[in-house]
Amino acid sequence: MAKQYDILCRLLLLGDSGVGKTSMLRRFTDSEFDPSHIATIGVDFKMKTLEIDGIKVRVQIWDTAGQERYQTITKQYYRRAQGIVFVYDITDEQSFRHIEKWAGDVDQYAPGKVQKILVGNKSDEELGRRVTQERGSKLAETYEMEFFETSASTSSNISESFTHVTALVLQAHKRDVDNLLGCLDDYLEKVALEDEKGSQGPDNNTRRGCAC
């Protein structure tokens, strides 16, 4: 059977328990929203295919448990992540402060070139807001990440944020391929030059020999 996609991309959702990671994922992959909180146990994942710049990307999104007791398990998934979505809840100051801890863990356990974005979820809960958009944006700037406010409830910015982090992974991947191709070009050029020198060397000698 023909392959249905060109590239597989692995994303990881991180953030405190209850910020809405599972809800964001369900909204993105199944267009559903459940108002109840059933805490994730360990890790779970869902898939979705996106088309970005004509490339079909199969996105595998790992949803991790925010609860402290699962963190030995969840940290094992950092290593293979290509993109990370840090999530806090705009109505929960503590979940915002904890982003520093999640980012520290990622620095420690994830690959250096992992792509990251920051998301403040539950933007529909304006009345309960504790974290201003400016603070979110400033924190994202500190970590050199793009920032989105989303709502899994209304679907606001959900698709945009997942698509953006996937596009960042694709760009990073493309840079790697371009660098490899650049190295290969340099190498081929060097070999061609050496061949040319080599073929000129003995011939010249022979010709010089003949001329004498």
Ligand SMILES: Nc1nc2c(ncn2[C@@H]2O[C@H](COP(=O)(O)OP(=O)(O)OP(=O)(O)O)[C@@H](O)[C@H]2O)c(=O)[nH]1
């Ligand atoms: N109003 C509102 N509620 C939301 C939103 N996203 C999630 N929730 C609610 O917040 C609660 C927690 O959502 P979950 O998606 O289970 O949170 P989680 O981050 O996956 O939690 P853990 O699995 O424990 O790490 C649920 O009651 C959701 O319905 C949102 O955008 N707006």
